[in-house]
Amino acid sequence: xxxxxxxxxxxxxxxxxxxxxxxxxxxxxxxxxxxxxxxxxxxxxxxxxxxxxxxxxxxxxxxxxxxxxxxxxxxxxxxxxxxxxxxxxxxxxxxxxxxxxxxxxxxxxxxxxxxxxxxxxxxxxxxxxxxxxxxxxxxxxxxxxxxxxxxxxxxxxxxxxxxxxxxxxxxxxxxxxxxxxxxxxxxxxxxxxxxxxxxxxxxxxxxxxxxxxxxxxxxxxxxxxxxxxxxxxxxxxxxxxxxxxxxxxxxxxxxxxxxxxxxxxxxxxxxxxxxxxxxxxxxxxxxxxxxxxxxxxxxxxxxxxxxxxxxxxxxxxxxxxxxxxxxxxxxxxxxxxxxxxxxxxxxxxxxxxxxxxxxxxxxxxxxxxxxxxxxxxxxxxxxxxxxxx
RNA sequence: UCCGGCGUAGCUCAAUGGUAGAGCGGCUCCCUGUUAAGGAGAUGGUUCCAGGUUCGAGUCCUGGCGCCGGAG
Numbered sequence: 001x002x003x004x005x006x007x008x009x010x011x012x013x014x015x016x017x018x019x020x021x022x023x024x025x026x027x028x029x030x031x032x033x034x035x036x037x038x039x040x041x042x043x044x045x046x047x048x049x050x051x052x053x054x055x056x057x058x059x060x061x062x063x064x065x066x067x068x069x070x071x072x073x074x075x076x077x078x079x080x081x082x083x084x085x086x087x088x089x090x091x092x093x094x095x096x097x098x099x100x101x102x103x104x105x106x107x108x109x110x111x112x113x114x115x116x117x118x119x120x121x122x123x124x125x126x127x128x129x130x131x132x133x134x135x136x137x138x139x140x141x142x143x144x145x146x147x148x149x150x151x152x153x154x155x156x157x158x159x160x161x162x163x164x165x166x167x168x169x170x171x172x173x174x175x176x177x178x179x180x181x182x183x184x185x186x187x188x189x190x191x192x193x194x195x196x197x198x199x200x201x202x203x204x205x206x207x208x209x210x211x212x213x214x215x216x217x218x219x220x221x222x223x224x225x226x227x228x229x230x231x232x233x234x235x236x237x238x239x240x241x242x243x244x245x246x247x248x249x250x251x252x253x254x255x256x257x258x259x260x261x262x263x264x265x266x267x268x269x270x271x272x273x274x275x276x277x278x279x280x281x282x283x284x285x286x287x288x289x290x291x292x293x294x295x296x297x298x299x300x301x302x303x304x305x306x307x308x309x310x311x312x313x314x315x316x317x318x319x320x321x322x323x324x325x326x327x328x329x330x331x332x333x334x335x336x337x338x339x340x341x342x343x344x345x346x347x348x349x350x351x352x353x354x355x356x357x358x359x360x361x362x363x364x365x366x367x368x369x370x371x372x373x374x375x376x377x378x379x380x381x382x383x384x385x386x387x388x389x
Numbered sequence: 390u391c392c393g394g395c396g397u398a399g400c401u402c403a404a405u406g407g408u409a410g411a412g413c414g415g416c417u418c419c420c421u422g423u424u425a426a427g428g429a430g431a432u433g434g435u436u437c438c439a440g441g442u443u444c445g446a447g448u449c450c451u452g453g454c455g456c457c458g459g460a461g
Contacts (some may be wrong), residue, residue, distance in 0.1 A: 027429090056422070079404050080453085094422045103424070110421055137424075167422075231439055233422065262422035283423050290426050291419095314436090338414090348426060 002229070002278075003258045011274035012249060015370040018257050018278070019231075020086040020159035021077065021199055023054040025053045025256065026367055028273045030264060030359045030379045031281035032089060035061050037080035040286050041345075041352035044082025047323040049351060051360035053086065054160075056281045059152050060092035060099075060144065066155050074199075076157040088281070089158040091149045091191075093165035093184075093205065094262065096133050097235065100126030101169040103106045103225035109262060111170035128166065130183065146190040162231055164262075165205040170235040177209035185221050190228055203229035203259055210240050212247050219251035228348045231258040232277075241268060245275040264359070266295070266386065270379055273366055285359045289351035292337055295358045301330075303351065308334045321357035323350045 006015040016027040032039055034055035040049060047055075057077055066076065073079060077087050100123040102108065107115045132145020149164035165184040168177050188204045195202060204227040208214030222230060230252050236244060241263060250256060257278045264282020272280050285295070292304040296316040301308070303315075309328040313338040315323060323333075329352060336347030369378035 031422095033423065040423080040426075058423080061424080088422095090422050095424085098422085099424065107430095108421070112419090162422080165422095231422080236421090259422085264421060268421075280422090282421050283425095286424065287427080288420065289427075291428085293420080340407055345426070 002255065004255070004261070006368055006370060006373075008274070009373065010376050011090035013274045013370055013375055014276060014278065015367060016257070016278055018201075020054075020088075020160050020201065021157040022075075022084050022086050023085050025279070027114075027278040028363060028370075029053050029103070029279055030269070030285075030363045031056050031259075031279055032356055033281055033283045033286055034081060034087075034361075037062060037077050038357070039352070041290055041348045043349075043358075046322075046349070047081075047083050047085070050356040051364060053360070054088060054191075054279075055081065055085070056088040056090055057081075057156065057158065058090045058092070058095075059149055059156065060095040062089070062156055063092075063142075063144075063152060064154055069155070074157050076155065078157065086160070086265075087158040088160040088203075088259075089153045091153065091155050091162040091163065091164040091205075092144050092260070093123060093149075093162070093233065094167045095144075096126060097167035097169060098136060099135060100124070101171075107167075107171075109167070109170065110241075112233065115171075124168060128180075128183075130186075132164070133166070136268075138140050145192045146187040150191050150194040154195070157384065158200065160201045160203060160229065163188045163202065163204045163227070165207055165231075165233055167233055168207065168209050170210070171338075172209060174209075174211055174214070177207070177211055177214055179210075181207045181214050181218055185218070188222060188225055201228035202259075203227055203231040205233045206248055206252075209234055210236060210244065215244055215247040216251055219248040223252045223256070227256070229259060229279075231259045231261050233261040233345060234328070242271045242275065245272065245277065249276045267388070268358075269362065270382075274375070274379075285355040286352055289355040290348045292351065293355075294351055296353050297382070298346065298385050303330060303334050303347075304337050305334075315354050316358075319354070319358070320361070321354045323354045333363070342361060 153161040203223040260280040
């Protein structure tokens, strides 16, 4: 159940509430990544300190564990997570890209200028058929398709689940994207038909690569099906995300929540929100935290750098996160990062707590601005201070 | 005092007499539905000093200087 509370006058941004079996999500909201039903770097008890409203786990990566489970627990993933809170699962469709082309060519879903030079598009570990996808990885061969993905996601027990799709590579051409999109559309129907549980919200996924005609076609088609929500997936060129949203959003039903899959840099958050996105997830807060990059309102800092060695300031002055409000010094966090493996884990935990809080707080401020009707003013003020560097 | 060992990049150490390297640190950059608790790159040297042997010395010889260990 999704209700829109308020619409921004100058942009397509909307303020809403998405109700799930495990509570409400105030939107727009950043969904934190918990691939293996754990937010990497922090413990279950930490999650409540970070303003996190929802997390997203991954069907492919929970596959083995869920098959071993015999408990028939309807809230299996919540038990794994250690929290009763809104949880999503991704269908495994992204792994068709990330474990196939992405892994083979060491390319991310956002194409760098360098990667544009790649000529032959290989998917060595992946074979895609009408029924689904064969993964050959680490000496194992396994098959995942729309029916199985839904069956697994129903067992995993998330509150929101995704249809099984194919995330194409940013280098795939129009002809391939057309073929892949049509197949993803057929899988979308299959996923809806395969569902047995009625207490999970199912999101269909719009694909179509970087092609306007395909994106519009996909938005109309996925939007016309009986999904409770819409996901927008795929890979983009560097500046094509905003363009894609411009194509897709006008063709989606107004009343359904929209989730932008795997996008979440600070600039992207604003772009997504003002283009009418209600939810998005991204590994940036958690992964970059583990790599020592801490986000602040003036931009990111790399806590591992030598200049923070004797720095006894908090990460960000005035930050209300559990790390900064305990007056934990930058120098201390840096020292943990530079110490033994065990100490590094402690440092990564603090960094993760800070980053998650930072992004969740940013969204909280954006929601407050939308509520006041002053989103644009808030954004201008924000970017006066914020420099990506 | 004597004997032995060692002096090479910021640090710890490599380098049969033949273009002085590595790891770590420092520096710069990267990370977008996590096979990622990381990745990429650049920089970095009077080889303790002074002589000598040699076509050629970090390496061999002589003499200093410094540190470590042992003996008195």
